Amino acid sequence: MKRVLVSVLVLFFAITLVTGCSDVKKDIGKTENNVNEAVKNEKVNPQKELTAGTVVSYNNSEIILESSGEKVKYDFAAEKTVFVEGIPKDIKEGVFVKIIRKNGENYIYVITQGRKEAFEDGSASILGILKEAEDNYVLIDINGKEEKYTVSDKSVMQNFSDPGKVMRYNKDELKKGSWVMVLVDKNNEVMNVVY
Structure with missing residues (x-):
C-alpha cells in the first residue's frame, strides 16, 4: 500500500512537472470548429477544480473535454483564463488540455x-x-x-x-x-x- x-x-x-510552470497570459482568440451533434446531446458535467482530458469539441470559446469517461464543458468567455502552456489556437479535437482553477483564475495547459x-x-x-x-x-x-x-x-x-x-x-x-x-x-x- x-x-x-x-x-x-x-x-x-x-503531471505538474511535465506540464510546465511559467505563467504567460495570452490573448484568447476565437477558433471555430463544427460541434459534433452527438456531443451536444450528451450529458455534460460542470468543471471541477482540476480538469484534464481529451478535447472532443471546440467552438468559439467553448471547449468540451472527455475526462475519465465524463464530458466536461468549459467556456473561455465566462472565466478569467491564463495560458501556462500552449495558446488558444492549439486547442482542437484530439489534443490534451489540463485546467486548474485557483484564486478565481483558470490556468490552462494545452498539450499537443x-x-x-x-x-x-x-x-x-x-x-x-x-x-x-x-x-x-x-x-x-x-x-x-x-x-x-x-x-x-x-x-x-x-x-x-x-x-x-x-x-x-x-x-x-x-x-x-x-x-x-x-x-x-x-x-x-x-x-x-x-x-
Whole structure:
C-alpha cells in the first residue's frame, strides 16, 4: 500500500512537472470548429477544480473535454483564463488540455505532443494516447511511436479530475483514443494509469 501511495504522489508531481510552470497570459482568440451533434446531446458535467482530458469539441470559446469517461464543458468567455502552456489556437479535437482553477483564475495547459520522462530509479512517466487496453498490457502512442507496458494485479488507476480516488486497474474504464498518463517501474510494469 505504501508503494502505491508513493507512486500516486510521484505521478501527481510528474503531471505538474511535465506540464510546465511559467505563467504567460495570452490573448484568447476565437477558433471555430463544427460541434459534433452527438456531443451536444450528451450529458455534460460542470468543471471541477482540476480538469484534464481529451478535447472532443471546440467552438468559439467553448471547449468540451472527455475526462475519465465524463464530458466536461468549459467556456473561455465566462472565466478569467491564463495560458501556462500552449495558446488558444492549439486547442482542437484530439489534443490534451489540463485546467486548474485557483484564486478565481483558470490556468490552462494545452498539450499537443506526448511525453516520456525517465526518473533516476529507472521508472518513467508517460503521457500519450491510449491505443489498446487489455487485462495484461496497455499500448500507448507517444508521438506516433507505440510502446507496450505490462499490467499486473498491483496496477492501479486514478481519474485526472479526482487524483485522490485510487482503484484497481480495469481495462473497461479506459477509452481508446483518449490521453492517459502512465507511471511505470524500471521493468516497464504499470504502477498507475491516470485517465
